[in-house]
Amino acid sequence: MVTRGFSSGRRPPADGDARIPPGQYLEQGFPVLSAGPTPRVRTEDWSFTLKHGPRPIKKWNWTEFNALPMTKMTRDIHCVTAWTKFDTPWQGVLVDDILADAGVEPPTGFTLAHAFDGYTTNVPVADLTAGKAMVALLYEGKPITPDHGGPARLLVPHLYFWKSAKWLNGLQFTTRDEPGFWELRGYHIYGDPWREQRYTDDP
Amino acid sequence: MSDAAAVQSPWQTAGIVRIEKRTPRVTSFFFQPSRPFAYRAGQHVDVRLTAPDGYQARRSYSIASAPETSGAIELAIEKLDDGEVSPFFHEVAAVGDEIELRGPLGGHFVWPEDESGPLVLVGGGSGVVPLMSMLRHRAARNSAVPVVLVFSVRVWDEVIFRHELIALDERQDGFDLMLTLTREAARRPADYARRVDVAMMVQAMTRLPEPPGIAFVCGSNAFVSAAAQALIDAGVAAEIIRTERYGV
Numbered sequence: 001m002v003t004r005g006f007s008s009g010r011r012p013p014a015d016g017d018a019r020i021p022p023g024q025y026l027e028q029g030f031p032v033l034s035a036g037p038t039p040r041v042r043t044e045d046w047s048f049t050l051k052h053g054p055r056p057i058k059k060w061n062w063t064e065f066n067a068l069p070m071t072k073m074t075r076d077i078h079c080v081t082a083w084t085k086f087d088t089p090w091q092g093v094l095v096d097d098i099l100a101d102a103g104v105e106p107p108t109g110f111t112l113a114h115a116f117d118g119y120t121t122n123v124p125v126a127d128l129t130a131g132k133a134m135v136a137l138l139y140e141g142k143p144i145t146p147d148h149g150g151p152a153r154l155l156v157p158h159l160y161f162w163k164s165a166k167w168l169n170g171l172q173f174t175t176r177d178e179p180g181f182w183e184l185r186g187y188h189i190y191g192d193p194w195r196e197q198r199y200t201d202d203p
Numbered sequence: 204m205s206d207a208a209a210v211q212s213p214w215q216t217a218g219i220v221r222i223e224k225r226t227p228r229v230t231s232f233f234f235q236p237s238r239p240f241a242y243r244a245g246q247h248v249d250v251r252l253t254a255p256d257g258y259q260a261r262r263s264y265s266i267a268s269a270p271e272t273s274g275a276i277e278l279a280i281e282k283l284d285d286g287e288v289s290p291f292f293h294e295v296a297a298v299g300d301e302i303e304l305r306g307p308l309g310g311h312f313v314w315p316e317d318e319s320g321p322l323v324l325v326g327g328g329s330g331v332v333p334l335m336s337m338l339r340h341r342a343a344r345n346s347a348v349p350v351v352l353v354f355s356v357r358v359w360d361e362v363i364f365r366h367e368l369i370a371l372d373e374r375q376d377g378f379d380l381m382l383t384l385t386r387e388a389a390r391r392p393a394d395y396a397r398r399v400d401v402a403m404m405v406q407a408m409t410r411l412p413e414p415p416g417i418a419f420v421c422g423s424n425a426f427v428s429a430a431a432q433a434l435i436d437a438g439v440a441a442e443i444i445r446t447e448r449y450g451v
Binding site: 001002003004005006007023025031032033034035036037038039081082117118147181182184185186199201 | 212213216251252253254255259260261262263287291295296300301302303308309310311312424428431432434435441442444445446448
């Protein structure tokens with residue numbers, strides 16, 4: 001349905017078109033969105049726990065985690081509130097390298113990411129491994145600010161950005177695909193921006 | 204956490220039935236959906252505009268009206284000078300126009316009023332919109348839940364819903380309004396003239412008969428960060444604070 005009198009709009013540059021998923025617009029800033037207050041997590045209090053159901057597999061403190069292999073990843077990111085930002089430069093530890101350090105193969109096909117503020121989000125294992133996702137520690141070469149999820153956030157850039165949990169403190173293998181915080185509150189269980197899977201009833 | 208809200212919310216057309224200027228920068232647009240839907244106070248809708256060449260722009264807007272309001276849904280839209288969708292509404296949209304709308308959306312920034320106890324609302328600028336829906340909902344239900352609203356704007360003329368808020372305040376039914384102006388002197392004895400801070404939040408807590416059960420903070424990211432931190436420093440548990448942030 002064409003909207004009367006709407007013709008301008010913020011169209012992306014022609015060469016950027018193919019990089020912008022349906023319904024998204026190009027954002028130059030870096031908006032902040034979250035469901036609650038920003039937790040201030042000190043790195044001396046930080047830890048990351050890999051779990052299978054209720055059972056811990058391995059736990060790292062900040063120093064131990066920073067000793068893991070570091071990888072750089074520059075990706076376009078897509079927020080469900082309709083902004084897309086090109087070429088965001090992150091550095092952190094690939095989920096592959098976390099699993100290798102723990103000496104485990106994924107025991108199930110699904111995970112729940114956990115955060116210091118109680119936030120959770122579900123991501124299938126296949127979307128975290130094979131170099132697709134990392135636990136990011138740096139943005140633009142500097143420690144990630146608290147507003148953007150520091151000290152550490154999940155980065156799953158090919159899914160809507162609510163999947164890239166801020167203030168990450170754990171990853172838990174689950175037997176089933178268990179909906180997380182937003183997935184229980186009307187948002188899509190998987191969240192592929194290219195299929196515009198924003199809300200629960202999107203195909 | 205059981206405020207799940209699985210939505211069935213396809214795009215639909217909605218006609219603009221009324222337009223009401225609220226402040227120099229905020230105008231309310233009343234939409235009549237072709238398929239009316241129930242919603243909860245605090246939820247939002249997505250709005251989609253389509254250009255003749257197929258280009259689409261979509262944005263989320265909080266609902267200002269109460270769920271009890273029959274008929275049109277009120278969206279109070281602030282004009283952003285570098286915006287893409289809000290200038291269309293302010294400069295082009297007219298009564299009788301149809302746009303596409305989808306909702307209700309959002310299952311977190313909603314007031315579970317029967318279980319949550321006294322309520323703290325903190326709004327910055329147009330961040331008051333979803334809080335207004337909660338206040339109207341409370342008034343429509345003749346609810347006795349104690350509520351304090353801290354509403355920060357730059358100047359008196361930017362107090363969105365000013366007459367209605369003051370009228371609600373004057374009912375003295377457990378709702379308390381605290382306005383704070385950041386670029387003008389306070390107009391009412393109980394009001395402030397500075398940015399939200401811890402002392403103001405401590406004062407807000409004294410307007411409630413008992414500690415709050417839930418707090419909603421909405422506005423720009425800078426405002427929400429400052430206000431949420433002020434609430435925490437005033438002794439409000441981070442776990443009960445729900446936030447919604449606009450823009451960069």
